[in-house]
Amino acid sequence: MAELSAVPGDLSKLTTLVHSSDLEETREIISHAYSPYQLDCLGDPREFSAWYAESGFPGITLSGLRYGSPHLDAETLIKPQPLGTYLLVCEVSHGWVTVSSPGREECCVGPGETYVLDPYRSFQVHWSPGAQMTTVRLDRETVERAVADALGVDEPVRARFALGGAVSPQAARTWAGISGAVHREVLGEGIARTNPLVATHLTQTAAALLVGTQRLITDGVDARRTGTVSHAAVRRVMALVEERADQPHTLADLAAAARVSPRALQEAFRQHLDTTPLGYLREIRLKRAHEDLLTAARDGSATVSDVAYRWGFSNLGRFAAYYRERYGHPPSTTLNG
Structure with a gap:
């Protein structure tokens, strides 16, 4: 899997929603932010901790998420329900996570690497102690219009993505560029927050580059033409x-x-x-x-x-x-x- 550049910006500028060692409190708040999910501490529950924060502009939400501490042993397992109305592009910045989709795929993702969770996939994520990532959240409809444009069809396409990261090192660098722009807009309080035209353009560009750089597995069309x-x-x-x-x-x-x-x-x-x-x-x-x-x-x-x-x-x-x-x-x- 190709490496990405380090995530730019100060994540403390995101709005913190969870900073807790309570499993139930964390499950309730993050289930509301993402989708309902099962959360388990694999080890001494006294070593469990979580941090979740988010911010964004119209069309994109940027989130930061961490489970556990690199100085302790407890690992974390989450099993969310399918996301439904949006996609997540997850970029690991510290530690390791193992992402699996039951009966389909499994991949281990480390610092500087990325994976995509589409709206239709059941999955689970096994977090090493202290693993941390940021996620870029895009509406399903925006991405599926971008898929239709890329594949030359008139109607939105039900977009599915493989877990294995970008299609090439060059594609990974391209995605890292737009991801960096999103991070700078959110963490640097850029004009996308207050300028709808800039927000729309950046959102559509991010969706188009997501489709062009990640591995599509889409029924009914020629998904080999990704990019x-x-x-x-x-x-x-x-x-x-x-x-x-x-x-x-x-x-x-x-x-x-x-x-x-x-x-x-x-x-x-x-x-x-x-x-x-x-x-x-x-x-x-x-x-x-x-x-x-x-x-x-x-x-x-x-x-x-x-x-x-x-x-x-x-x-x-x-x-x-x-x-x-x-x-x-x-x-x-x-x-x-």
Whole structure:
């Protein structure tokens, strides 16, 4: 399992809901915060302790959780009910936990590593003494819309995730980046708390990167395409370019409009159109320029440079080369024809 960077920020800035050595008090409060669950101390119950704290912004809740003490021997076992309406991305910062889903999977997760608990899974977590983690909580509907976008389908997809962490070390680093941004916003009291637009953008980005970096196990669709997109994103960009071909667009702009990463958008265009997003934009602009040159040939309303600049070609020599490659002659021939 790939390591993540250390969780940034001071967790004492979270709002503490539990700091207790009482099993029943801890079970009651954390069951209300997450989902109803069984909580057992594996060892001397006098060594049990728990700390739970949380904070966040609209769309995301960041929590900190610790059981026991690294200086004592008692371990902790929790068996929650399925989460139902949300997902948890759990990042271990101290100690070790063993996560298992009955009859399916088991993995041991240590400092700097992560795992995902989806809304539908029954699971249990065995905590070493003093183990601590943070969790990033995302609504199920937000993530399942992101899955649909990534897999190129129109309706939300029932998203299931494997326990084994990110799909690659590179993917783990990508998730660590967005997780760090979430931690900084919450622990550093960033503007996502008070700016709904920033909160929505950060939440949607986190959901998209979760889908792109973790292992999907989703029935009824091709989940092997995790980390790429298909025609849904391509259609969004095609519509935008057709409508606003005269406006400046960068690859980052187009990817943001498609709600995917620039790399994923490039892969989708290569797969479905055998071109790149900017290559498609150039073809649309050449087509519009050709139409304007035909009009100008009839009424003298524009020059070659007028048309080139109108459609975003600031280099006239490059425009002429693209035009000749596409139409077989220079733009001046169309204008004077």
